[in-house]
Amino acid sequence: MDLKVLYKLTYGLYVVGAFKDGRAVGCVVNTCFQITNDVPRVAVALNKNNYTLEAVKENKRFSLSIIAEDTDPSVIGRFGFMSSRDTDKYEAFGMEVIDYVPCVKGKFCGRLIAEVEQTVDCSTHVLVIARVVDTVEGNGVPMTYAYYHNVIKGKEPKNAPTYRAEEAEVAAGPKRRFECDVCFYVAETDGSDLPEDFVCPVCGVDRSHFHEID
Template sequence: MDINALRQITYGLYVVGTSDNGRPTGCIINTCFQVTSENPIVAISMNKNNYTHDAILRHRRFSLAILAEESDASLITTFGFQCGRDRNKYEGRDYSWQHDTPVLKGKFAGHIICELLHVADNETHDVFFARVIDTLPDDGTPMTYAYYHQVIKGRAPKNAPTYVAEPETPNTPETPRPQSTKRYVCEVCGYIHEGELTDDFKCPVCQAPRSCFKEI
C-alpha cells in the first residue's frame, strides 16, 4: 500500500501538559481535533509509550498549548525529543498552573484545558476524548505540520502517529555527493541542514552545536 496520500492530511503541533503527581510533564503531539461544537469535546492521539500518556490517565486533566510559527523553537526539541521519565521538561520555562494543569507562557496560538472523558484503544496509540473546560486565547499564527517539515525542516519523532522511517543514503566513493548538496542531520532534534557547516554553526531549532550534526 502506498501511504503517501496519508501525508496530505493536515495537522498542527501542540504541547500537551499534565500533572505527574504534582510535577509538570508533557510532550509534543500532532493530532488534535474537535469532536463536538456545543459543550465542546476534543480528541488527541498519543503513543502508549509516551510517559505523558500514563500521566494523563492518572491525572485525568491536561492542557494543550497550540504551537505558533512565532513560538520558541526549542520547545520542539525539549517536548518532542526528550522523555519526561528522565527530566522535568518545564524546568527553566515560564508557566503557570491552570485548573491543576501546567500552562506554558510565551507566544502561542492559544491554550485549551481539558478533562478526560474516555479512551479508545488503537493498538500502538490511544485516542483521548476530553471535555474542554477552559480556553486561553493568543494571537500567534498556528504552526502546521507542513510548516514544521518545510520551513523548520524538522522530522517526526518515532512515537508520532505520522512517523515514517526514512532510510539514509550512504555517501560512498562510488556515489559521491557534490559539495553543494551535502546534508547534515541534528542528532538532538532531527533538523536537516543542506550545505556546509561553519565551525560556529548552531541548530536553528534547538541551538545544538555543530558537533551534534552528522552527514547523511
C-alpha cells in the same frame, strides 16, 4: 496500498501539558482535533511509550497549547524529542499552572484546558477524548504540520503517529548534510563544514550534536 496518501492529511502542532506525581510533564502532538461543539470535545492520540500518556491517564486533566509559526522552535525540540521521564522540559521556558494543569510559557495562539472523558486503545497509541473546560486566548498564526515540514524543515520521532520512515532516508545530494542526534533536523551546506557556532534551529543544541550523513 500507498501510505504516502496519508501525508495529505493536515494537522496543527500542540504541546500537551499534565502533572505526573506532582511533576510537570508534556509532549508535542500533531494528532489533535475537535470532535463536538455544544459540549466542546477534542481528541488527542498519544503513544503508549510517551510518559505524557501516563500523566494524562493519572490526572485526567491536561493543557493543550496551540503552537504558532513564531513560537520558539526549541519548544518543539524539547517537548517533541526528549522524554519527561528523565528531563524537566519546562526548565528552559518556565511554566504556569492554569486550572490545575501545567502550561509551558511562551508565545502560543491559545490554550485549551481539557478533562479526560474516555480513552480508546488503538494498539501503539491511545486516543484520548476530553471535554474542553476552559480556554485561554493567545495570538499568532497556528503552525500547520506542513509549515513545520516545509519551512522549519522539522522531522518527527518514531512515536509520532505520522512518522515518515521513507523521508528519514532522503536521497543524497551534491551538498553536505549533517543530522542532529537530538531532533534529527538535517542541516545542509554547500560543501563546507558546519560553522563553529552552529546551533540547531529546532532544538537548540550545539554543533557537537551533528554528524554528517550520506
